[in-house]
Amino acid sequence: MAGRSSTPGRSVTSRALAILDAFDSSAPRLTLSEIAERSGTPLTTAHRLLGELADWGALIRRSDGRYEIGRKLWDLGLLAPVQLELRQVAAPFLQDLHTTIRDTVHLAVRDGFSALYVERISGRESVPVVSQVGSRLPLHATGVGKVLLASAPLEVVEQVLRSLTRQTRHTVVDPGRMRRELAEVRRRRYARTSEEMSPGAASLAVPVQVERRSGPVVVAALGIVVPPHRRDLPRLVPVLEVAARGIGRELARTRDFR
Amino acid sequence: MAGRSSTPGRSVTSRALAILDAFDSSAPRLTLSEIAERSGTPLTTAHRLLGELADWGALIRRSDGRYEIGRKLWDLGLLAPVQLELRQVAAPFLQDLHTTIRDTVHLAVRDGFSALYVERISGRESVPVVSQVGSRLPLHATGVGKVLLASAPLEVVEQVLRSLTRQTRHTVVDPGRMRRELAEVRRRRYARTSEEMSPGAASLAVPVQVERRSGPVVVAALGIVVPPHRRDLPRLVPVLEVAARGIGRELARTRDFR
DNA sequence: GCCCGGACTTCCACTGGGCGGGAGGAGCGC
DNA sequence: GCGCTCCTCCCGCCCAGTGGAAGTCCGGGC
Numbered sequence: 092m093a094g095r096s097s098t099p100g101r102s103v104t105s106r107a108l109a110i111l112d113a114f115d116s117s118a119p120r121l122t123l124s125e126i127a128e129r130s131g132t133p134l135t136t137a138h139r140l141l142g143e144l145a146d147w148g149a150l151i152r153r154s155d156g157r158y159e160i161g162r163k164l165w166d167l168g169l170l171a172p173v174q175l176e177l178r179q180v181a182a183p184f185l186q187d188l189h190t191t192i193r194d195t196v197h198l199a200v201r202d203g204f205s206a207l208y209v210e211r212i213s214g215r216e217s218v219p220v221v222s223q224v225g226s227r228l229p230l231h232a233t234g235v236g237k238v239l240l241a242s243a244p245l246e247v248v249e250q251v252l253r254s255l256t257r258q259t260r261h262t263v264v265d266p267g268r269m270r271r272e273l274a275e276v277r278r279r280r281y282a283r284t285s286e287e288m289s290p291g292a293a294s295l296a297v298p299v300q301v302e303r304r305s306g307p308v309v310v311a312a313l314g315i316v317v318p319p320h321r322r323d324l325p326r327l328v329p330v331l332e333v334a335a336r337g338i339g340r341e342l343a344r345t346r347d348f349r
Numbered sequence: 350m351a352g353r354s355s356t357p358g359r360s361v362t363s364r365a366l367a368i369l370d371a372f373d374s375s376a377p378r379l380t381l382s383e384i385a386e387r388s389g390t391p392l393t394t395a396h397r398l399l400g401e402l403a404d405w406g407a408l409i410r411r412s413d414g415r416y417e418i419g420r421k422l423w424d425l426g427l428l429a430p431v432q433l434e435l436r437q438v439a440a441p442f443l444q445d446l447h448t449t450i451r452d453t454v455h456l457a458v459r460d461g462f463s464a465l466y467v468e469r470i471s472g473r474e475s476v477p478v479v480s481q482v483g484s485r486l487p488l489h490a491t492g493v494g495k496v497l498l499a500s501a502p503l504e505v506v507e508q509v510l511r512s513l514t515r516q517t518r519h520t521v522v523d524p525g526r527m528r529r530e531l532a533e534v535r536r537r538r539y540a541r542t543s544e545e546m547s548p549g550a551a552s553l554a555v556p557v558q559v560e561r562r563s564g565p566v567v568v569a570a571l572g573i574v575v576p577p578h579r580r581d582l583p584r585l586v587p588v589l590e591v592a593a594r595g596i597g598r599e600l601a602r603t604r605d606f607r
Numbered sequence: 608g609c610c611c612g613g614a615c616t617t618c619c620a621c622t623g624g625g626c627g628g629g630a631g632g633a634g635c636g637c
Numbered sequence: 638g639c640g641c642t643c644c645t646c647c648c649g650c651c652c653a654g655t656g657g658a659a660g661t662c663c664g665g666g667c
Contacts, residue, residue, distance in 0.1 A: 102653070103361040103625065104401040111425060119428040124643060135627050138645070143362040151430075156644080160429040162460065167369060168426020169483040170377040171418040179481070186472050190448060202420065214444050223437070225427040360624070361654065382614060393656050396616070414615080 106132055107140050111149065111164075116225070120157045173200065177311060178210050180345055181299075181338045185212050185313075188334045192327060195220050195316040198299075198338075199235040201243060202227060204251055206236040209311070220316050221289050231269060232258045234294030235312035237282035241273045242298060242309035248273070261286040281328050285319050293319040297331045300339045310342065364390055365398050369407065369422075374483070378415045431458065435569060436468050438603055439557075439596045443470050443571075446592045450585060453478050453574040456557075456596075457493040459501060460485060462509055464494040467569070478574050479547050489527060490516045492552030493570035495540035499531045500556060500567035506531070519544040539586050543577050551577040555589045558597045568600065 113121060113129035121129070127137035141158060144150045148163035168174065181198050189196045195213035199206040205227035213220060222228055230236035230243075230251050240251060252266040263269050276282045285293040296314030300307040313335045315327065371379060371387035379387070385395035399416060402408045406421035426432070439456050447454045453471035457464040463485035471478060480486055488494035488501075488509050498509060510524040521527050534540045543551040554572030558565040571593045573585065 102401060104365050104398060105405070106625095107362050107365065108401075108405045108407065114425060114428055116428060119433055122643080123645095133627055134644085135629095135646090136625085139625080139627095140362060143360060143366075147363070147366045149366065160425055162429060162431060162465070164422065165426040165429035165431055166483055167372060167418055168423040170372055170374060171420060171423035173420060173423055175377055183472060186447075186470060189444075190472065207420075212444065214441060214448065225424055364654095380614080381616095391656050392615085393617090393658095394654085397654080397656095 106130075106136065107144065110137060110140050110144065114160060120153070120159050122157050126158065173207075173209050176342070176345065180341050181311070181313075182210060184334045184338050184341075185210055188313075188315075188330065189213075192315060192330060197222065197235055197296075197314045197316065198311055199233075199239065199314070200311045201230065201239040201247075204230060204247065206230055206233055206239055206312070208235075220292065228288065229256060229258070231255050232262050232284065232288040233314070234282045234284050234296030234316075235314040237272065237276055237284065238296045238298050238312035238314070239309070241276040241282065258288050259286055259290055263287060281331070282314075283324060291319065292316050293321065293324070295324050295327060295331065297328065297335045299335045299342075301342050302339075311338070313338065364388075364394065365402065368395060368398050368402065372418060378411070378417050380415050384416065431465075431467050434600070434603065438599050439569070439571075440468060442592045442596050442599075443468055446571075446573075446588065447471075450573060450588060455480060455493055455554075455572045455574065456569055457491075457497065457572070458569045459488065459497040459505075462488060462505065464488055464491055464497055464570070466493075478550065486546065487514060487516070489513050490520050490542065490546040491572070492540045492542050492554030492574075493572040495530065495534055495542065496554045496556050496570035496572070497567070499534040499540065516546050517544055517548055521545060539589070540572075541582060549577065550574050551579065551582070553582050553585060553589065555586065555593045557593045557600070559600050560597075569596075571596065 109130040109132060110126055113126045118125070118129070123138055123141065124134060126132075126141065127134045130137065132140070141150065141152075145152050145158065145161070148161045150158045150164075151161040152158055177200065178198070185196045185198060189212045193214065195211065197208060198210040199208050199222075201207070206229070207227050208222045208224055211220070211222060211224055222233075228236060230240040240248060243251075252269055255262070255264040255266065255269060257264050263272060272282075281295060281297045283293070283295050288294075294314050294316045296312050298309040299311040299313050301310050302308075313331055315331065317324065367388040367390060368384055371384045376383070376387070381396055381399065382392060384390075384399065385392045388395065390398070399408065399410075403410050403416065403419070406419045408416045408422075409419040410416055435458070436456070443454045443456060447470045451472065453469065455466060456468040457466050457480075459465070464487070465485050466480045466482055469478070469480060469482055480491075486494060488498040498506060501509075510527055513520070513522040513524065513527060515522050521530060530540075539553065539555045541551070541553050546552075552572050552574045554570050556567040557569040557571050559568050560566075571589055573589065575582065
């Protein structure tokens with residue numbers, strides 16, 4: 092018996108959502124007790140809520156008792172604007188780009204202080220690449236990141252400059268130098284990196300812009316990852332630009348104005 | 350005043366989920382009152398729950414007041430097994446396949462009585478195609494559908510045979526004929542269609558199998574869509590088979606046994 | 608400018624759905 | 638068999654959730 096005692100004021104909904112929050116890419120399959128612990132929910136409560144979520148199809152219970160994200164959430168996720176408005180539109184362009192240059196191709200947006208990878212195309216032979224669709228990488232150490240950072244609001248830039256974490260020995264961690272690089276990116280309209288995120292990988296990226304009444308807005312970054320010894324990178328800039336412009340134009344057409 | 354009166358016995362969680370259910374591909378952006386109506390929730394209740402869902406990031410509220418699916422649900426959806434265990438693994442193979450044959454390439458699984466499209470790759474020039482990632486099409490009118498149906502449990506086959514809806518004038522709607530076609534698919538290990546789903550498109554598909562203790566299990570179907578006048582389709586079967594086998598082998602390695 | 612209608616937001620008293628400790632069961636390793 | 642962990646079920650208390658009503662905001666017609 093005894094009524095509630097812990098965390099008063101937590102709504103039912105927030106508890107249910109906390110349970111969903113227990114899942115992340117490092118833990119996509121969880122047992123009841125793991126979920127209860129990770130979400131800070133009493134075991135019994137977690138059990139009941141999990142039952143409801145599983146009935147609806149948000150989660151599925153595997154035969155070994157562990158829970159996974161269900162198809163219904165997968166479906167819903169596909170309705171998010173990143174998918175519906177950006178990824179869908181951009182995919183064929185990335186496709187063509189990949190066919191042409193045969194390296195790994197990326198599309199990313201800025202999500203707070205990270206680059207969020209929205210799409211990635213790579214054959215089975217290309218350079219090993221860290222990013223996956225849905226993963227987040229630092230803005231200062233990747234090509235797409237630098238492009239996104241170069242067009243981010245001042246306060247974001249300042250915050251990022253204050254925390255330039257070293258990823259490899261080539262990572263730019265000096266705020267002054269990064270500031271100059273960003274200016275360079277704005278001027279040249281593309282960014283490069285060489286082994287700044289992971290050894291053995293260089294990258295090249297350009298902005299994807301949409302025209303608004305107030306002028307062009309950078310909505311995403313398009314990038315490629317190549318082996319660092321490739322010396323002809325700048326030659327690829329126009330190829331990326333053509334694709335980026337295509338995406339931008341298509342976005343302007345598709346996107347429900349505003 | 351006055352307590353609840355409508356639908357007693359509905360849990361809070363089920364109401365919140367009903368609200369998410371209001372969103373689908375034909376209605377990915379909704380106003381408060383639309384959501385209230387579509388979910389059968391009183392306006393006020395919908396309003397409160399939407400607030401909670403938006404705070405958490407399941408939904409986002411646009412500046413025009415309408416709600417959309419938020420990034421957090423997109424993220425969660427990426428953790429679903431279809432994505433993590435199937436799509437991720439299969440993508441490079443589809444990629445290679447597309448590069449080789451240059452037509453639209455598909456990967457689908459059976460979801461109840463439909464084929465659920467998990468991945469699609471097409472350049473910008475190929476045949477116009479109905480399917481999109483996340484969309485569902487009938488099992489009896491598509492190549493991947495027939496492959497999936499051919500290996501489905503008996504009761505699924507019977508149910509589908511009872512409701513062969515006509516999509517075009519070439520759709521097979523005779524249960525007897527479909528039954529023979531399925532036997533043929535099982536024997537030959539591939540399926541064909543020609544303008545049975547949409548005019549101007551033919552398709553070819555093969556099963557993707559994973560070896561289990563109990564023998565091989567069909568977990569997905571791999572297909573291509575081509576113009577109907579192409580007469581060399583059977584020549585492409587081995588190409589599809591190689592890719593399908595590659596996916597199957599990789600799945601067996603990756604997939605957490607069971 | 609004014610009025611009207613529709614869509615959204617805030618308020619608040621009542622009450623039944625949610626809560627979670629505890630008991631009991633299932634499965635497993637030793 | 639025994640102890641351990643993990644899961645499921647039970648049940649009475651009580652506060653979070655509920656939703657009608659009233660208030661506010663906005664845009665468009667006249």
